[in-house]
Amino acid sequence: MKALDYNTGQKPVWCPGCGNFAIWNSIKKALAEAGVEPHRLALVSGIGCSGKMINHVRAYGFHGLHGRTMPVATGIRLANPDMKVLVNGGDGDGYGMGVGHFVHSMRRNVDLTYIVHNNKVYGLTTGQASPTNDVGSPSKSTPFGVVDEPLNPIAIAIDAGATYVARGFSGDSEQLAELILGGLNHNGFALIDVFQPCVTFGGKYQYEYYQERVVKIENHDVTDADAALKLSKTKDKLPIGLFYKAEGHPSYNEMHPEIEKAQVRKRDVTALLEELV
Ligand SMILES: Cc1ncc(C[n+]2csc(CCOP(=O)(O)OP(=O)(O)O)c2C)c(N)n1
Ligand code: SF4
Numbered sequence: 001m002k003a004l005d006y007n008t009g010q011k012p013v014w015c016p017g018c019g020n021f022a023i024w025n026s027i028k029k030a031l032a033e034a035g036v037e038p039h040r041l042a043l044v045s046g047i048g049c050s051g052k053m054i055n056h057v058r059a060y061g062f063h064g065l066h067g068r069t070m071p072v073a074t075g076i077r078l079a080n081p082d083m084k085v086l087v088n089g090g091d092g093d094g095y096g097m098g099v100g101h102f103v104h105s106m107r108r109n110v111d112l113t114y115i116v117h118n119n120k121v122y123g124l125t126t127g128q129a130s131p132t133n134d135v136g137s138p139s140k141s142t143p144f145g146v147v148d149e150p151l152n153p154i155a156i157a158i159d160a161g162a163t164y165v166a167r168g169f170s171g172d173s174e175q176l177a178e179l180i181l182g183g184l185n186h187n188g189f190a191l192i193d194v195f196q197p198c199v200t201f202g203g204k205y206q207y208e209y210y211q212e213r214v215v216k217i218e219n220h221d222v223t224d225a226d227a228a229l230k231l232s233k234t235k236d237k238l239p240i241g242l243f244y245k246a247e248g249h250p251s252y253n254e255m256h257p258e259i260e261k262a263q264v265r266k267r268d269v270t271a272l273l274e275e276l277v
Helices: 020-034 050-055 069-079 091-097 099-108 153-160 173-184 207-213 225-232 257-262 270-276
Strands: 041-045 060-063 084-090 113-118 164-169 190-195 214-216 238-245
Touching (some): 041 050, 050 060, 091 113, 091 153, 099 153, 113 173, 153 190, 225 238
Parallel strands (some): 214 238
Antiparallel strands (some): 164 238
């Protein structure tokens, strides 16, 4: 498979210049390199502009409820060990409404690759501040500036038990593809948080904002959780790359071999599909 083979032919309705385009390209590139066949791939999305990803990548797709990607993805992964499960959602979806599911999935080290399109706002509902927006930053819902401290997804993920924790940037789709590839090849919970400019409602968080601040992670021991946690709290610059990768931690499936043995009951659903289509 080549990257272009994952196109569905559906034209995206994202605003021109939206950071989601680069994430889309990086996903297709990573899938091609990992050699994931579409019939062995399940894409799960939350509600939001980010959630539209399932329309544009050739695979099985489930557009879940807002904040509820993790239970759906976990179910798919546990019921069918042959499937690679890739989850896409917004920062509002995953770090706002879905934050409980996010933390517990990492605690369990469920074998999922989770890409969060972190634009610091609720894009689809036109620009309210999300939990990652910074104190003082104005938005539609906070005209006088955000007052709550921002949530740090990288620090939370390292602490909660995710075994692959990375941050990418839509302005560097090459590095982002590598980080996604690493997540797909990782056995366990992989978080790839992505700085994704929302060019329409994202306020100051545009490409220039990130270009002035991002630095590639170098000379860092990714197996050292304490060092990764410290790096995630860097204030003056915004490190992008792989923060943490734990080796040898069993995934949820491996800890519960009875689930793999039970497997999903394989049924012929042709008649059902014909009735629905
Ligand atoms: C249970 C529920 N609450 C609220 C909404 C309304 N809603 C739709 S999209 C959205 C926000 C999306 O923001 P985010 O998850 O950050 O994704 P983005 O659009 O920025 O990619 C909200 C609140 C909903 N669909 N369902
Ligand atoms: S509203 Fe923002 S996140 Fe949504 S498509 Fe437009 S630029 Fe992208």
